[in-house]
Amino acid sequence: MKSVLAVAEKELKDGLRNRWLIAITLIFAVMASGIAWFGSASVGSVGFSSVANTITSLSSLNVFLLPLIALLLSYHAIVGEDEDGTLLLLLTYPITKGELLFGKLIGQTSILAIATIIGFGSACLSILFFADGVIAADLFSAFGLFILSAILLGMIFICLAYVISSWVSEKSKAAGLALITWFFFVLIYDMGLLGLLVATEGQVHADIFPYLLLLNPTDIFRLVNLVTFETNGTGLLSIASDQSFSLSGLLISMVIWIVLPFSLAYYRLKRRPI
Amino acid sequence: MSIIQLENISHQFGNLSVLDSLSLNLNKGEVLGLFGHNGAGKTTSMKMILGLLEPTQGTIKVFGESPCSSNFNHFRYQIGFLPENVSFYQELTGLEVLQFFAKLKKVSLTRCEQLLQKVGLSDAASRKVKTYSKGMKQRLGLAQAILTEPSLLLLDEPTVGLDPIATQEFYDIVDHLKNNGCSIILCSHVLPGVEKHIDKVAILSKGQLAAFGSIQDLRKQTPLATRINFSGCFDIEKLSNKLGIAITSEDDGNFSIQISSQDKLNIVKTLLAQPGINNLDTVPPSLEQLYRHFVLDESKNKNEEFEKLNCEKINQEPSSDTPKQEKNKKRDAL
Numbered sequence: 001m002k003s004v005l006a007v008a009e010k011e012l013k014d015g016l017r018n019r020w021l022i023a024i025t026l027i028f029a030v031m032a033s034g035i036a037w038f039g040s041a042s043v044g045s046v047g048f049s050s051v052a053n054t055i056t057s058l059s060s061l062n063v064f065l066l067p068l069i070a071l072l073l074s075y076h077a078i079v080g081e082d083e084d085g086t087l088l089l090l091l092t093y094p095i096t097k098g099e100l101l102f103g104k105l106i107g108q109t110s111i112l113a114i115a116t117i118i119g120f121g122s123a124c125l126s127i128l129f130f131a132d133g134v135i136a137a138d139l140f141s142a143f144g145l146f147i148l149s150a151i152l153l154g155m156i157f158i159c160l161a162y163v164i165s166s167w168v169s170e171k172s173k174a175a176g177l178a179l180i181t182w183f184f185f186v187l188i189y190d191m192g193l194l195g196l197l198v199a200t201e202g203q204v205h206a207d208i209f210p211y212l213l214l215l216n217p218t219d220i221f222r223l224v225n226l227v228t229f230e231t232n233g234t235g236l237l238s239i240a241s242d243q244s245f246s247l248s249g250l251l252i253s254m255v256i257w258i259v260l261p262f263s264l265a266y267y268r269l270k271r272r273p274i
Numbered sequence: 275m276s277i278i279q280l281e282n283i284s285h286q287f288g289n290l291s292v293l294d295s296l297s298l299n300l301n302k303g304e305v306l307g308l309f310g311h312n313g314a315g316k317t318t319s320m321k322m323i324l325g326l327l328e329p330t331q332g333t334i335k336v337f338g339e340s341p342c343s344s345n346f347n348h349f350r351y352q353i354g355f356l357p358e359n360v361s362f363y364q365e366l367t368g369l370e371v372l373q374f375f376a377k378l379k380k381v382s383l384t385r386c387e388q389l390l391q392k393v394g395l396s397d398a399a400s401r402k403v404k405t406y407s408k409g410m411k412q413r414l415g416l417a418q419a420i421l422t423e424p425s426l427l428l429l430d431e432p433t434v435g436l437d438p439i440a441t442q443e444f445y446d447i448v449d450h451l452k453n454n455g456c457s458i459i460l461c462s463h464v465l466p467g468v469e470k471h472i473d474k475v476a477i478l479s480k481g482q483l484a485a486f487g488s489i490q491d492l493r494k495q496t497p498l499a500t501r502i503n504f505s506g507c508f509d510i511e512k513l514s515n516k517l518g519i520a521i522t523s524e525d526d527g528n529f530s531i532q533i534s535s536q537d538k539l540n541i542v543k544t545l546l547a548q549p550g551i552n553n554l555d556t557v558p559p560s561l562e563q564l565y566r567h568f569v570l571d572e573s574k575n576k577n578e579e580f581e582k583l584n585c586e587k588i589n590q591e592p593s594s595d596t597p598k599q600e601k602n603k604k605r606d607a608l
Binding site for chain 2: 002006009017084088089091094095096274
């Protein structure tokens with residue numbers, strides 16, 4: 001366990017040094033505050049509207065940004081160390097490949113978690129202090145869940161990045177694949193699903209269709225932040241709104257989305273030629 | 275006690291044979307120099323000893339255990355390794371990098387500062403590694419390799435990028451570890467200067483062991499000449515006749531002869547008995563000469579065999595080719 005923590009600490013230090021942490025925190029804080037105060041500018045009003053609106057808008061924007069940040073943070077985790085020769089060296093140390101990978105996950109998740117908590121937390125506090133008629137308990141529970149699910153979403157994409165990173169032999173290839181992964185989950189998947197729905201004129205079995213959303217972690221993230229509010233999702237998510245997914249079920253499926261890619265990354269790392 | 279034992283190790287990457295029935299052993303407190311051209315299989319052998327690569331054939335025992343087995347992990351505290359061309363975490367300082375590795379080996383953090391001082395990096399300890407020169411990175415690499423006074427140290431091209439003084443300091447550290455009972459494998463392209471720090475030599479050529487043993491053993495196996503330099507006042511022709519060898523006069527007024535190692539003793543005796551000789555110096559074949567001999571010999575033998583085989587083939591197949599075409603064919607085949 002000590003080796004895991006040593007690796008995690010090193011990753012965190014790395015993240016602090018190359019200004020990743022500060023950059024992400026700032027992006028999150030600006031994004032969250034901007035949406036909280038100017039989110040309803042398009043409908044003609046400026047100022048805080050409601051917690052539900054803020055969280056819904058935040059989650060639809062975050063779904064683009066967070067996976068990209070997580071992938072950029074982690075795509076070189078294994079292949080980068082391999083290119084630098086440190087992977088070869090590390091494996092001669094008394095540390096297993098599993099400990100190495102797990103340490104990296106903890107360290108890089110910490111970077112994302114700190115940025116998420118500070119960035120979105122500060123927006124949450126600014127709402128609490130400056131907006132009128134906000135119930136603190138509602139605000140905290142909504143933002144708490146949002147931050148938790150954001151961290152889980154980040155972990156999912158960190159693990160997906162590990163799969164890529166432990167598979168390929170060049171850093172540039174890993175970067176390309178990471179971008180493709182982002183593009184697929186964030187843009188292509190939902191569009192494809194919507195296309196399928198339209199093309200089949202809704203012939204797809206209504207009970208099955210919502211579950212297809214669970215195959216995309218970004219959709220799960222948006223669902224998590226919808227189910228607590230009475231509002232219906234827009235677009236594809238409106239289908240799932242009728243189907244009542246439980247919050248715990250959604251969170252469990254996010255955890256599965258972490259465990260599976262992590263195991264796959266570990267399997268690939270085990271077989272990676274050194 | 276054998277620290278490392280390789281028996282008939284072979285390794286193939288697909289169809290490419292990287293190592294072919296390699297056998298060698300290393301005892302406690304011995305320093306083995308592992309030499310060979312690029313791609314001779316030096317790094318592959320090191321990876322196998324470290325348990326990063328499993329041989330296609332043969333057995334490896336390090337500390338009496340297979341390095342690929344899960345039981346081997348606790349021996350890793352006693353192993354130090356300096357890889358070739360390692361570039362450490364650029365954003366961390368030298369001290370932080372060393373402390374990271376120290377934590378993995380459960381070494382106290384105070385030792386890191388001592389080690390940095392030992393390798394001459396204490397002034398740069400708080401500078402980021404990305405500002406380090408190649409030599410400084412190499413020293414940092416050495417520091418991490420000797421974090422735990424190791425029992426086995428593997429060094430892949432350790433003196434690349436080091437200036438002569440740093441190289442000397444490096445060998446001082448190697449000698450010190452060896453005297454404390456550490457077994458060391460030293461892989462290098464730079465042969466001059468290595469000689470006096472190693473006990474055994476293994477020369478790899480195209481994945482095969484071309485020579486293995488002490489330098490003395492290797493010298494005995496070769497017909498390479500030992501050189502004797504001497505100076506003094508005497509009749510060259512008489513002496514030359516007496517020895518039965520031509521004496522070369524050097525530009526600096528000294529004389530030299532080339533003899534085989536078997537004749538050495540008799541000739542030295544004769545020279546000592548010769549009045550007028552006031553200085554005498556024997557220079558055995560250097561490691562570089564031995565290396566050239568074994569590597570070139572090996573490839574020459576192989577080429578000869580190949581040529582012979584080809585000639586036989588050509589002779590067996592009666593063809594209507596003109597002699598010129600045949601010659602071209604032979605050249606192509608070679």
